[in-house]
Amino acid sequence: MTTVERDNELSSTVGKPLLDGADDVKFSVRKLAVHYAELQAVHDVNLDIGQRQVTALIGPSGCGKSTFLRCLNRMNDIIASCVVQGEVHLDQKDIYAPQVDVVALRARVGMVFQKPNPFPKSIYDNIAYGPRLHGQADSPSALDELVETSLRRAGLWAEVKDLLHRPATSLSGGQQQRLCIARTIAIQPEVILMDEPCSALDPIATARIEALIGELKCDYTIVIVTHSMQQASRVSDRTAYFHLGRLLEVNATDKIFMAPEHPGTEDYITGRIG
Amino acid sequence: MAVIGASFAGRRAKRQAVTVLSDAGRLGALPRHYAICAALWCLLPALAVYIAVLAGHEQLLRWYLGDDLRQLAHLAAGDPRWVLQLLQEVVVNGGHEDAMVWEAAQRCAAYSTRIDVWRTVLAIAIATGGGVVGYLQVSPAIRARHRLERFAYGCLLASTCVAVLTTVGIVFSVLFESLRFFSAVPPLDFLLGLHWSPQTAIREGQEGSSGAFGVVPLFVGTLVVSAVAMMVALPAGLLGAIHLSEYASQRARNILKPLIEILVGVPTVVYGFIAALSVAPLIKQLGEWLGLTVASENALAAGLVMGVMILPFVLSLSDDVISAVPASLREGALALGATPAEMITQVVLPAALPGIIGGGLLAVSRAIGETMIVVMAAGLAANLSANPLDAMTTVTVQIVTLLVGDQAFDSPKTLAAFALGLSLFIVTLSLNVISLLVVRRYHEAYD
Numbered sequence: 001m002t003t004v005e006r007d008n009e010l011s012s013t014v015g016k017p018l019l020d021g022a023d024d025v026k027f028s029v030r031k032l033a034v035h036y037a038e039l040q041a042v043h044d045v046n047l048d049i050g051q052r053q054v055t056a057l058i059g060p061s062g063c064g065k066s067t068f069l070r071c072l073n074r075m076n077d078i079i080a081s082c083v084v085q086g087e088v089h090l091d092q093k094d095i096y097a098p099q100v101d102v103v104a105l106r107a108r109v110g111m112v113f114q115k116p117n118p119f120p121k122s123i124y125d126n127i128a129y130g131p132r133l134h135g136q137a138d139s140p141s142a143l144d145e146l147v148e149t150s151l152r153r154a155g156l157w158a159e160v161k162d163l164l165h166r167p168a169t170s171l172s173g174g175q176q177q178r179l180c181i182a183r184t185i186a187i188q189p190e191v192i193l194m195d196e197p198c199s200a201l202d203p204i205a206t207a208r209i210e211a212l213i214g215e216l217k218c219d220y221t222i223v224i225v226t227h228s229m230q231q232a233s234r235v236s237d238r239t240a241y242f243h244l245g246r247l248l249e250v251n252a253t254d255k256i257f258m259a260p261e262h263p264g265t266e267d268y269i270t271g272r273i274g
Numbered sequence: 275m276a277v278i279g280a281s282f283a284g285r286r287a288k289r290q291a292v293t294v295l296s297d298a299g300r301l302g303a304l305p306r307h308y309a310i311c312a313a314l315w316c317l318l319p320a321l322a323v324y325i326a327v328l329a330g331h332e333q334l335l336r337w338y339l340g341d342d343l344r345q346l347a348h349l350a351a352g353d354p355r356w357v358l359q360l361l362q363e364v365v366v367n368g369g370h371e372d373a374m375v376w377e378a379a380q381r382c383a384a385y386s387t388r389i390d391v392w393r394t395v396l397a398i399a400i401a402t403g404g405g406v407v408g409y410l411q412v413s414p415a416i417r418a419r420h421r422l423e424r425f426a427y428g429c430l431l432a433s434t435c436v437a438v439l440t441t442v443g444i445v446f447s448v449l450f451e452s453l454r455f456f457s458a459v460p461p462l463d464f465l466l467g468l469h470w471s472p473q474t475a476i477r478e479g480q481e482g483s484s485g486a487f488g489v490v491p492l493f494v495g496t497l498v499v500s501a502v503a504m505m506v507a508l509p510a511g512l513l514g515a516i517h518l519s520e521y522a523s524q525r526a527r528n529i530l531k532p533l534i535e536i537l538v539g540v541p542t543v544v545y546g547f548i549a550a551l552s553v554a555p556l557i558k559q560l561g562e563w564l565g566l567t568v569a570s571e572n573a574l575a576a577g578l579v580m581g582v583m584i585l586p587f588v589l590s591l592s593d594d595v596i597s598a599v600p601a602s603l604r605e606g607a608l609a610l611g612a613t614p615a616e617m618i619t620q621v622v623l624p625a626a627l628p629g630i631i632g633g634g635l636l637a638v639s640r641a642i643g644e645t646m647i648v649v650m651a652a653g654l655a656a657n658l659s660a661n662p663l664d665a666m667t668t669v670t671v672q673i674v675t676l677l678v679g680d681q682a683f684d685s686p687k688t689l690a691a692f693a694l695g696l697s698l699f700i701v702t703l704s705l706n707v708i709s710l711l712v713v714r715r716y717h718e719a720y721d
Contacts, residue, residue, distance in 0.1 A: 075609060080523070107611030117602035120625045129620070130610040180606070187610060 014261045015251035017240075019048040026051040026191060026221040027072060032086035034067050034076065041067045045086075045247045047240060054213060054222045056236035056253065058229065060268065063242040065225050069193050072223065073109035074102050090191075107134055110184035114196040116176035118168035118183075123160050126168045126179055127151060130187035146186060154182035155212055174205025181212065185220075192216065194224040198231065210235050229269050233257050241265045307418040312408025314425065320401035327393040331386075332358065338385045342378040358382070448699065451692035458686040459487045464693060466490065470656035470667075472676060472687045487690055489697065491658040495573065495666035499648055500641040502577025502662055503584060507641075508634055510581075511588030518589070519596040520618055531593075537586040542646040549579035549651035561663060569665040571653035577662060580647050588637045595629030596622060628712050635709035639702040645670035669698045 019025050027049040034042040042064040049055050049072075057065040067076065074095065076082040088095050095105055107130075118126050127147045130136075137143035147164070151157040156178045160171070168179055177197060184192055194213075198206040213222060213235045226232050232239050233253055240250045241262070249262040260266040327334075336343060336358060343357050364370045364379035411418070456464070467488020514534070518527055554575035561568035599622050607617040623630075645668075653665030654675060676691040 073609065075605065078605070078608065103611050103613050105611075106609055111605075111609035113602055113605060113609075115602055117600070117606040119603060119606065119621050129607075129612075133610065133612055133616060133620075183606075183610065 013046065013247045013250060015249045015256070017047045017247065017250040019050055024050050024053075026090065027223075028087075028089045028092075029068075029071075030087045030089075032068070032071060032084070032088065034064070034071060034085075035083045036079070037081040041245055042071075043245045047247060047250060049221065049223060050238065051221050052217060052219070053238060054217050054224060054236040056232035056239045057223065057225045057242060058227075058232050058239060058268070059242035061227075064245040065240075065242045066195055068242065068247075069195055069223060069225050072191070072193055073106050073111055075106075075111065077102060107187055108189055109191040109193060110187065110189035111193040112177070112180050112184055112195070112197045115200050116173055116180050118171070118176050118179050120167065120169055122165045123168045123171070123179065124164040127183050127186050130183060134187055136187065150182040150186040151179075153185050153216070154178045155208060156182055172205075174201050174208065177201060177205065177209060178212065181209070181216075185216070189220065191221040191223065194222065196225050196227060199227060206231070229257070241268060243268070307422055308408070308411070308416075311411065311416075311418045311421055312405060315404035315408035315411075316401045317404070319404050320397045323400050324393060324397040327389070327396065331389060334389055335382065335385055339378070339382055342381060346375060346378060362386075445699070448692050448696050451689055452696040455686060455689035455693040458689065459693075463487060464489055465697075468658055470672070472672070472690055487686070487693075489669075489694065491656040492667060492669045492672055492694070493697075494658060494660065495652070495656070496642055496668040496670075498573050498660060498662055498666060499577045499580060499652060499668055500638060502574055503580035503641045503644075504634070504638060506578055506581025507584045507588045507637060511585050511637075512592050512630065514585075514589045515592035515596055516618060516623075519593050520614065520622070531590075534586045534589055537582070538590075540583075542583065542644065543650075545579050545583050546646040546650035549575050549647050553579055554651050557663075566663060568663045569653065571651060571665045572663050573652050573666040574662040576648045576650075576652035576666075579651065580641055580644055583644070583647065584637045584640055587640065588633060591633030591636065592626075592630050595626045595633060598629070599625045628715055632709040632713035635705050635712070639705040639709075642698065642702055642705075643670060645674060649674055669694050673698075 018028075025048045027047075029045055029047045029049075032042055032045040032047075033040065045068060057069060059065050070076045071084055071088055072090075072095075076084060084096060090105070090109070094100070119129065121129070124147055127150050128137075128143055131143060131146050137146050148157060148161075151160060156175060159175060160166075160179075163170075168176065171179060177200070181192075181197075198209050201209065210231065213224065216222060217237075224232075224235065236253045238250065239253045239256045241248050241256065241260075241264070243264050249256060249260060249265045251261070256265060257269060260269060332355075336355075339358070339361075342361075346357050346361075361375070361379045361382040364375060365383045370376040370379060464487050467486060468490050469486040469488045470491050471486045518530060522530060550571070554571060557572060557575050557578075558568045558570050603621055603625060604617055607621040608614075612620070648668045648671050652667060652671070654667050654671065655665045656667050656672070657664050659666065673691045673694050676687060676694075
């Protein structure tokens with residue numbers, strides 16, 4: 001039996017895509033389908049994302065995992081040809097409902113990108129940007145404090161505390177990525193989406209970010225897209241495996257790496273495809 | 275003939291190259307490289323000699339006819355060049371009453387024909403020789419491909435030199451003529467003088483011949499007109515660019531951008547008469563209705579129309595710069611919950627600002643150098659005034675008026691044009707240098 005035939009046969013997700021207790025569910029995604037013009041990037045995805053958990057999305061390139069991630073804070077709205085169908089509920093409220101304010105949604109669901117993208121401003125202004133937008137600091141001293149806490153939480157404070165007014169672009173790649181995480185934390189979101197946050201970093205910087213994710217999950221719901229199976233197994237509680245736009249398997253991370261139920265998942269994590 | 279010889283030699287070299295290739299099989303390049311090499315050997319030296327002889331034709335004739343020219347020197351005030359010309363005219367006319375002149379003319383014609391024949395023979399001989407050289411060079415020891423590469427490099431270098439040398443030449447000629455002007459008019463009077471009236475006597479000894487060459491009113495006029503133009507072009511261009519790059523749909527962009535770029539193709543003369551015939555009277559009427567005194571030719575009209583002229587330039591440059599801001603920065607801002615307007619004003623524009631400034635400075639130097647609109651709409655009177663409703667004149671306009679009509683080439687009035695040109699050149703050059711520096715710094719920002 002070829003992989004394609006197996007895929008056709010087992011198109012619905014195996015494992016445990018939905019969670020039992022409604023309290024623990026942050027996002028519940030139902031029948032999600034995404035089209036870019038003619039091309040369908042995501043097919044019929046049903047998935048719950050647990051609160052204060054790290055959920056890893058893995059799968060070969062072009063499998064739709066980044067597209068799925070960008071549905072969660074409606075970043076796909078920027079792309080004119082992109083059409084999203086189905087339902088995405090955040091705390092039981094549909095984020096694609098017409099009355100939803102996208103700007104407010106993105107303040108609740110922050111995002112860290114594949115390539116570090118600090119603004120060409122000072123380190124301080126990068127962190128202060130979000131809080132200033134949303135009026136989260138009443139006084140300059142409150143803002144200073146917020147900047148410091150955010151940088152501390154991102155584990156960057158010790159390195160940059162004397163360089164706060166230097167341009168952010170002068171930092172190294174790993175520092176820039178932690179700066180972007182600090183920038184996201186600064187607006188106190190509920191969810192942090194991470195799109196391959198370590199793919200442009202060396203192993204040492206990667207280890208620091210992974211440790212940071214471990215600390216952050218006490219307060220935030222984290223969804224991380226990654227190409228590294230080791231990373232998924234190190235940082236995540238649940239793992240979802242995407243293939244050709246379909247969600248093939250979702251399970252607790254230990255389970256999916258030790259005993260995958262879907263043969264496609266097994267092929268991928270043992271390195272036979274992707 | 276040299277060309278025919280070259281192609282012939284080229285073909286022979288190719289045939290030869292093919293046979294040598296099959297025999298030895300170890301040539302350093304393809305047959306066509308040797309063929310082209312042979313063709314160049316054939317063509318270039320022959321062409322060079324041909325052109326050299328052609329250029330030296332008159333010199334050679336004078337050398338051959340030395341005695342005749344000396345004898346006939348009285349015909350043209352002793353200048354052998356003019357005598358020669360005379361003789362050539364006599365040949366064309368086919369006769370002259372003075373037998374000596376007629377004989378000399380016939381000798382002249384004979385020598386001329388002889389030079390023509392020898393020139394051709396020489397060129398063919400050299401072409402053949404070159405062909406033989408190229409032919410003999412079809413051997414593994416000669417790396418024809420590298421030679422062609424060097425030849426191509428030389429051609430490219432020569433082309434670059436044409437542009438560079440022309441620029442250097444222009445700068446030096448303007449510089450030297452300006453120095454001549456400054457020997458007649460003190461530089462301080464020129465730079466700081468408040469009065470501009472360049473009417474000087476063309477002939478010596480004429481009364482009241484000292485003109486005033488104070489350049490300040492001209493630069494003030496230039497400044498006012500350019501400032502008005504930038505006040506139109508910068509905001510409209512920048513906001514238009516933001517609309518095009520951030521808000522307009524792809525379809526709207528595809529229609530709007532070419533439409534705007536059509537404006538670039540409108541000749542400045544057309545803008546000029548629009549300014550002079552439509553805009554200036556309109557401003558005058560409007561001003562009088564408001565109770566202001568407005569000159570019928572005024573700086574405001576010229577500036578407004580000039581602003582429209584450089585608008586597409588500013589818009590297109592700003593659009594490029596704004597579009598060059600990485601999409602990741604936009605996404606970063608949006609993901610922090612910024613609205614599109616907040617994203618543009620707080621992230622995209624600051625990131626693009628150095629590029630926009632650079633583009634703005636380029637636009638300013640275009641505005642300063644613009645002539646046609648100002649000639650037609652702003653007038654010629656060198657008033658020292660900061661009121662854009664007055665008639666004004668600019669540096670470029672004065673250069674035009676100084677050089678229009680018959681002028682003695684060495685009068686201060688004419689030379690003043692060079693001094694004006696030099697000062698204008700320095701101003702625009704420094705603006706361009708500054709904008710290049712700013713733009714370069716901008717490029718480093720994302721690396």
